[in-house]
Amino acid sequence: MVGISNPMNKLDELMDASLRLCIAISGADRAYVLMGERQEYSFGLDSDGAHCTPRQVIAAIVEKAKKERVPIFKPEKGVACFPLIAGIEMKGLLYLRTHEIPDEETSWKLELLAAQVAFGIESVLQLEGADRRIAGLETALGAFESTQSRMVDDPLTGLFSYAYFQEQLAKIFYQHNRYGTPLSLIVMDLDNLQEINETYGRTVGDDALRRVSATIKDKVRDCDIAARYGGDEIVVILPETEQNGASILAERLRESIAQIDLEGGARVTVSLGVIEVRQGGGSVKSILERLIRTLYLAKHGGGNRVARFGEEGEFDVARAKNDVSSQGEARFYTIQALVGAVGARDSYTLTHSENLAKYARAIGVELNLPAGQLEELEMSGILHDVGKIAIPDVILNKPSALTEEERTIIQSHPEEGSRILRAGNLGILSGNILYHHERWDGNGYPDGLKGEEIPINARILAVVDAYDAMVSDRPYRKGRSQQEAFDELRRCMGKQFDPEVVEVFISMLEEKSL
Known part of the structure; x- marks a missing residue:
């Protein structure tokens, strides 16, 4: 590790906060930041939070990441490497030694972190904005650590959390692409939750979410994964399920949810989107985009209905x-x-x-x-x-x-x-x-x-x-x-x-x- 007088002391502070957050996100054994053609500046941290000197850095991976300016993953060598780019300027590299290569969701978080670190380096070297960026990283680390115990279950609905959903989808998606096993997804959105909140109060609205979630848990199989996707959206992963089977389940869920009686006579309905994942049919991100698009088709078709990906339909922009x-x-x-x-x-x-x-x-x-x-x-x-x-x-x-x-x-x-x-x-x-x-x-x-x-x-x-x-x-x-x-x-x-x-x-x- 190298760090001498100003502004390098401030740079060390930035690196310390950044690498602690990086290790918390990725679970890496060690994380290094490497700067300069010959690594004139380097900073390392291990999983125990101890500073360490970068070692076993594979030059070919470093050069490839510099040249291609994209993340490089080498599972067989236990290495992941992210370029630190501010605008168009390469500031350095984030180099991880890890036994488990990051999944898509974790990689996305690390790419965002890498961008923040790159602009942080630029600020520090210009002696501007360093304290604010370091404080921001430290706050993010604290928030990340405080949520780890709550990552599996969503406290309001009792469904799986969004983070757990992303983790499991990445694994199931990998198996689907490798072995060609059927895979479908359902996403649903409560049509009238805001109206319930405004008319009957937030307590009844929260109860609607809990009752809908309980209905879903009662209808899905043990191997299915139902998770809160965000707000009043819920997503279900259906392994070993083709679109026809997913559509039948979606219709049963729609009908059962429409029968829920809430306090004060309130009723709730849901719109649902269904998609079957085709082998080689795109990335997880693109499939989720299509799934959400299908949900909007159901929602703007009047709500309380099921839409399947590929269906014809209109979208009312004025609405x-x-x-x-x-x-x-x-x-x-x-x-x-x-x-x-x-x-x-x-x-x-x-x-x-x-x-x-x-x-x-x-x-x-x-x-x-x-x-x-x-x-x-x-x-x-x-x-x-x-x-x-x-x-x-x-x-x-x-x-x-x-x-x-x-x-x-x-x-x-x-x-x-x-x-x-x-x-x-x-x-x-x-x-x-x-x-x-x-x-x-x-x-x-x-x-x-x-x-x-x-x-x-x-x-x-x-x-x-x-x-x-x-x-x-x-x-x-x-x-x-x-x-x-x-x-x-x-x-x-x-x-x-x-x-x-x-x-x-x-x-x-x-x-x-x-």
């Missing part, structure tokens, strides 16, 4: 904007403000989004999509680049071509946008934003979906996004002609784009009906 509470409406307008913030940083993005909304809706009309889906398309066009709020200005407004590293950062904006929409009660739109850079041939990002696995709205957005980008002038190049853009779209039909969407779009532009 979504004014749904359940003024808080949901306020969040919608907050997101609109974020779009405005992006436009203030990059005027092209705002104009581009308006064009996409117009083009996408017109294609949807031509394809005879339901009225509600047309509204969804238009809103998705406006919001498709909201994730760029997380992209540094230096990259977003760069006047020359992007480097590979900068392109990777830009490519994170669909996932960032999806998270923002989920947080803003617009989860029904999140799949459109998340998947609008997927490719027809399966070589897109973030999940490599292929063909009709990609939602039709996302396939439409992909075509109009590419077209408008091609014909628009940018600081580093002049826009192409319309015919050049047509030629490129046709060249990429069946590879990057849905052929039907391309032909419909070009025909509309050629006929000047758009």
Whole structure:
């Protein structure tokens, strides 16, 4: 361990707080931070909280993480390595010695921690903000340690906790992909919990959650895992179950819950979404996105119903904007403000989004999509680049071509946008934003979906996004002609784009009906 005079003493404090939190999250035996080309600065901590000198650091793993700038996992060597990146600058590496490689949920937490550490390093080296970041990490460590004893059971419902659900889903998902065993998921949301709280009081609302949870526990098998997903959402993992069996269970749950009698004559209903996980059908994250999308289909179809992934249905955007509470409406307008913030940083993005909304809706009309889906398309066009709020200005407004590293950062904006929409009660739109850079041939990002696995709205957005980008002038190049853009779209039909969407779009532009 190296640490000498200011600002290094402050850096040591930051590293100590960071690595304690890292070990608490991951269960690693040892954790190191390595900085500099030859590790001029290093800091280590073991699972007992004792400072230690980094040892048995595998140079090839370090170099690979530096070069690729992504987390590296080597289970056979008991190593996990996370790059510490602030903006586009590599600050160092977080290197773990562990007997158990982190699962997806833990990896996600460690990536967030790595980002916080990277910006903390930047602050310390600039002698700014160090005390605040160290205090924040220490608070996070205390909160994490205080919740460990409560991780398995949710205290209100008696169901499993969200953390336990994520842990078990990662394990079951791995077994499903390896052995091809059936796997389905159900998610449900109480339709009228806020109304119960406002009319009968919070006590009756809490009792509704407990009674619904007890009904679920009574109906599921011992091998099933029912967990509180968040707020009034509950999710059930159904190993060895195909979609038909999951749908039957979901309908039984819906009927049983509708019969619950609450104090004062209150009644509760639930909306449920069902999905069967297909082998090789995407990541855990993408499957959960589809599951939540299916739930919204049930909820905005009137509630008290079961929706299955892949069902046709409409989504009423006007209802979504004014749904359940003024808080949901306020969040919608907050997101609109974020779009405005992006436009203030990059005027092209705002104009581009308006064009996409117009083009996408017109294609949807031509394809005879339901009225509600047309509204969804238009809103998705406006919001498709909201994730760029997380992209540094230096990259977003760069006047020359992007480097590979900068392109990777830009490519994170669909996932960032999806998270923002989920947080803003617009989860029904999140799949459109998340998947609008997927490719027809399966070589897109973030999940490599292929063909009709990609939602039709996302396939439409992909075509109009590419077209408008091609014909628009940018600081580093002049826009192409319309015919050049047509030629490129046709060249990429069946590879990057849905052929039907391309032909419909070009025909509309050629006929000047758009």
